[in-house]
Amino acid sequence: MKGPDDRGRFGPYGGAFVPEVLVPELRFLQEAFNSAWADEAFRARYHRILKDFVGRPTPLTFASRLTLALGGARIYLKREDLCHTGAHKVNNAVGQILLARRMGKARIIAETGAGQHGVATATVAARFGLECTVHMGVEDMRRQRLNVDRMRLLGAEVRPATSGTRTLKDATNEAIRDWVSHPRESYYLIGSVVGPHPYPVMVRTFHRIIGDEAKRQLIDAEGRNSPDMAIACVGGGSNAIGLFFPFLVDRSVRLVGVEAAGEGLDRRHAATLSCGTPGVLHGALSYLLQDSEGQVQPAHSISAGLDYPGVGPEHAFLKDLGRVEYVTATDREALDAVKLLSRTEGIIPALETAHAIAALMRMAPDMAVEQVIVLNCSGRGDKDMNIISKEDVAI
Numbered sequence: 001m002k003g004p005d006d007r008g009r010f011g012p013y014g015g016a017f018v019p020e021v022l023v024p025e026l027r028f029l030q031e032a033f034n035s036a037w038a039d040e041a042f043r044a045r046y047h048r049i050l051k052d053f054v055g056r057p058t059p060l061t062f063a064s065r066l067t068l069a070l071g072g073a074r075i076y077l078k079r080e081d082l083c084h085t086g087a088h089k090v091n092n093a094v095g096q097i098l099l100a101r102r103m104g105k106a107r108i109i110a111e112t113g114a115g116q117h118g119v120a121t122a123t124v125a126a127r128f129g130l131e132c133t134v135h136m137g138v139e140d141m142r143r144q145r146l147n148v149d150r151m152r153l154l155g156a157e158v159r160p161a162t163s164g165t166r167t168l169k170d171a172t173n174e175a176i177r178d179w180v181s182h183p184r185e186s187y188y189l190i191g192s193v194v195g196p197h198p199y200p201v202m203v204r205t206f207h208r209i210i211g212d213e214a215k216r217q218l219i220d221a222e223g224r225n226s227p228d229m230a231i232a233c234v235g236g237g238s239n240a241i242g243l244f245f246p247f248l249v250d251r252s253v254r255l256v257g258v259e260a261a262g263e264g265l266d267r268r269h270a271a272t273l274s275c276g277t278p279g280v281l282h283g284a285l286s287y288l289l290q291d292s293e294g295q296v297q298p299a300h301s302i303s304a305g306l307d308y309p310g311v312g313p314e315h316a317f318l319k320d321l322g323r324v325e326y327v328t329a330t331d332r333e334a335l336d337a338v339k340l341l342s343r344t345e346g347i348i349p350a351l352e353t354a355h356a357i358a359a360l361m362r363m364a365p366d367m368a369v370e371q372v373i374v375l376n377c378s379g380r381g382d383k384d385m386n387i388i389s390k391e392d393v394a395i
């Protein structure tokens with residue numbers, strides 16, 4: 001269950017499908033990560049920065065009015081929206097930048113879609129004084145102007161990707177090309193549990209703090225160390241695996257991942273696990289939105305962070321095992337969920353997070369009042385206010 005094996009396989013998924021020149025680089029990375037994570041001093045530094053810079057531990061908030069409104073299980077929110085920069089992504093960025101420094105790298109490369117991972121990376125690069133290049137599709141740069149300005153203010157270079165649909169998939173191709181051209185001095189900082197081995201296991205390790213904290217906090221709140229259900233949205237799958245990981249071995253915990261159904265599963269969507277088929281994208285074998293010729297299909301979601309045609313290989317394996325249930329929520333349902341959480345709890349969630357809330361709205365009422373749900377509140381919604389007010393739900 002814990003995986004991966006030493007070739008980076010989660011069952012049949014994962015692995016490392018990369019150009020020859022990157023094979024030794026991935027081996028160095030694997031060795032550096034193993035030695036760092038075994039080193040007490042490295043872990044202490046990582047935890048200290050999470051505390052002093054990120055603001056951890058994040059609270060586990062009992063959502064009393066949401067619980068009342070849905071009339072079923074008791075709902076707790078794991079407040080990753082309160083992390084510095086407004087989402088869980090910074091946990092992983094901190095871990096990987098410490099690793100990059102330990103490896104003696106001078107320069108960070110990242111890709112970004114909506115700009116959230118780019119902002120988290122530019123933030124830690126500034127904090128540790130490393131040079132930073134963020135690849136971003138020109139279409140995304142146009143849609144996410146504010147994040148482009150943020151990254152530049154933080155001292156990062158934002159490099160426009162002009163190929164293909166000019167979005168995340170193309171930015172990722174450019175980032176990989178950049179890494180292939182400068183493997184020695186550069187560190188490629190991947191933003192989710194995707195990419196070639198060892199990235200999925202490394203990013204999971206830097207995010208499991210979410211589930212580890214929730215477990216401890218539940219003891220104080222409810223006198224028990226596991227919920228009946230844990231639920232999170234799934235783009236690449238990092239906030240979900242971060243919450244789920246400590247509960248994977250405990251079969252009594254129902255785990256639910258929520259993908260973006262966009263305009264509906266028969267129209268444009270980003271429901272990779274629900275509707276995709278296995279294939280290789282960005283260095284790993286996993287589920288993928290592709291046509292019958294293996295051409296990657298563009299994904300669509302109202303939330304830019306879920307708008308990716310791939311998904312982490314561990315989720316592919318957990319789906320096949322039946323250990324995690326993967327369900328979907330549409331753009332419309334996500335907008336309704338933003339409104340509900342805002343008005344019942346005084347928390348405006350990110351549109352990504354809202355997909356998990358939408359699924360929760362369907363599931364919680366069928367559960368018993370003494371049951372407990374933990375929902376990963378992966379990010380705050382300020383970044384999405386343009387879209388939310390355009391859709392008129394806030395009024």
Ligand SMILES: *Cc1c(COP(=O)(O)O)cnc(C)c1O
Nearest residue numbers: 192235236237238239305352379
């Ligand atoms: C990026 C993002 C996600 C999706 O990424 P995962 O790797 O699936 O967690 C979810 N929520 C927020 C707030 C994000 O910024």
